[in-house]
Amino acid sequence: MSKTSLMMARTSLCALAIVIAKPIAAQNFSPTVQPSSVTLIPRKTASRVVSPTPLWGFTTQEALAFRTLAAADTLTDNHLTPVTNLFNSPALLLADIGITLAAAPDPVQISNQLTYTLVIQNSGPVDVADVVVTDSLPASVNFVNASTSQGSATAEGSGLRWDAGPLTNGGIASATITVTPTSVGVITNTAIVAINSTSVIDPNPDNDFATIVTRVNGPGVPTLSVQILGSIVFDRQTGLFEQPVEVSNPGANPVPAIQLAVQGLTSGVILYNASGVSNGVPFVEYDQELDPGASASFILEYYVSNRADFVSTNFAATVISASSPTAPAGTIVQLDREPFLYDGKLVIEFIAIPGATYSVQYTADMQTWNTALPPIIATSTRVQWVDSGPPKTPSVPGGLGQRFYRVIQSP
Numbered sequence: 001m002s003k004t005s006l007m008m009a010r011t012s013l014c015a016l017a018i019v020i021a022k023p024i025a026a027q028n029f030s031p032t033v034q035p036s037s038v039t040l041i042p043r044k045t046a047s048r049v050v051s052p053t054p055l056w057g058f059t060t061q062e063a064l065a066f067r068t069l070a071a072a073d074t075l076t077d078n079h080l081t082p083v084t085n086l087f088n089s090p091a092l093l094l095a096d097i098g099i100t101l102a103a104a105p106d107p108v109q110i111s112n113q114l115t116y117t118l119v120i121q122n123s124g125p126v127d128v129a130d131v132v133v134t135d136s137l138p139a140s141v142n143f144v145n146a147s148t149s150q151g152s153a154t155a156e157g158s159g160l161r162w163d164a165g166p167l168t169n170g171g172i173a174s175a176t177i178t179v180t181p182t183s184v185g186v187i188t189n190t191a192i193v194a195i196n197s198t199s200v201i202d203p204n205p206d207n208d209f210a211t212i213v214t215r216v217n218g219p220g221v222p223t224l225s226v227q228i229l230g231s232i233v234f235d236r237q238t239g240l241f242e243q244p245v246e247v248s249n250p251g252a253n254p255v256p257a258i259q260l261a262v263q264g265l266t267s268g269v270i271l272y273n274a275s276g277v278s279n280g281v282p283f284v285e286y287d288q289e290l291d292p293g294a295s296a297s298f299i300l301e302y303y304v305s306n307r308a309d310f311v312s313t314n315f316a317a318t319v320i321s322a323s324s325p326t327a328p329a330g331t332i333v334q335l336d337r338e339p340f341l342y343d344g345k346l347v348i349e350f351i352a353i354p355g356a357t358y359s360v361q362y363t364a365d366m367q368t369w370n371t372a373l374p375p376i377i378a379t380s381t382r383v384q385w386v387d388s389g390p391p392k393t394p395s396v397p398g399g400l401g402q403r404f405y406r407v408i409q410s411p
Helices: none
Strands: 016-020 029-034 038-040 046-054 062-066 093-104 114-125 128-135 141-148 152-156 159-167 172-181 185-195 209-217 225-228 233-235 240-248 257-263 269-271 276-278 281-286 295-304 314-320 331-333 335-342 345-351 357-363 382-387 404-409
Touching (some): 093 128, 093 185, 114 128, 114 209, 128 172, 209 314, 225 314, 240 257, 269 281, 281 295
Antiparallel strands (some): 093 114, 114 172, 128 159, 128 185, 233 240, 240 295, 257 281, 257 314, 269 295, 331 404
């Protein structure tokens, strides 16, 4: 409960200044008062506004009204409007409950088992007596079984309900759901976590749901495996974040080419060296045959305007037909400086027109030119392009003179 205290001067002057002391805040509120003081003119009214701001969100306002006096009046307590119990709110109990969702293997062959792993966490600050998770499950799967680290899971409609029970501050619980896909293509699964209580509020609803997309291959289609080779690091040379990812062919037959989709990127994170976009999901490609047991290593480049750290762990690799980018038409641009190597990468630099589109081509024999993807849209008058191997080129540059480059400006 919040109370507002008054300091009053007993006087019969024509103008009277009344100052209200700082309100005493109710729990989880931060109050402000505007203006800091008011001057009462005889036969007039004045008001001040106390704004109690809950520490977890919104602002409300209450106005304080005061009577004024004639010059000859004698001020008494009865001349002031009572202002106690100005705002009264019960203590707010907050618990940030979040959920993550993973799927393995990805891709999965039709009729083989696919396992979803759900993890919920209470980031506090208070304990929660009852947490419930609902998983809609894709329409084209058959449910096999489910297990939980606490609570119980039961079928609910075409999906699953997990009554996880209590989750203390900092507590974590998990569940696994096993299904078998019944059709080829892409399937989407969404899980939602909620607090089963009216006395505890989740101040961060953005992490209350998780969605994952999994590709289902038909019989005989090789299943590729994806492995993250290292953490995401910032490259000061390029101003981009980089992440090494490896795609392997564990099958008995070669695959003609690979497409690696990067799913679930957070807002503001752009896959800078994407070869294209499919259904809103960016991807890179490796247009070389991959033998059985062989692997291709990608350096994924991400642009983040505020350079804040992020996590990217949701990948899907699929077999595609090999294709070659269309040779660009346009004017060859003079390279501004000789290519140079750093950290095993090769950098070329050229003068550009902001907004113009440029394509980098490379060759080993000065006869056959290949086009690197994606094309570059210049954002300044000078552009640097880095060859770090796949997905831009088939392999990492071996050294100066072993690969030659040219830049084409599109008309």
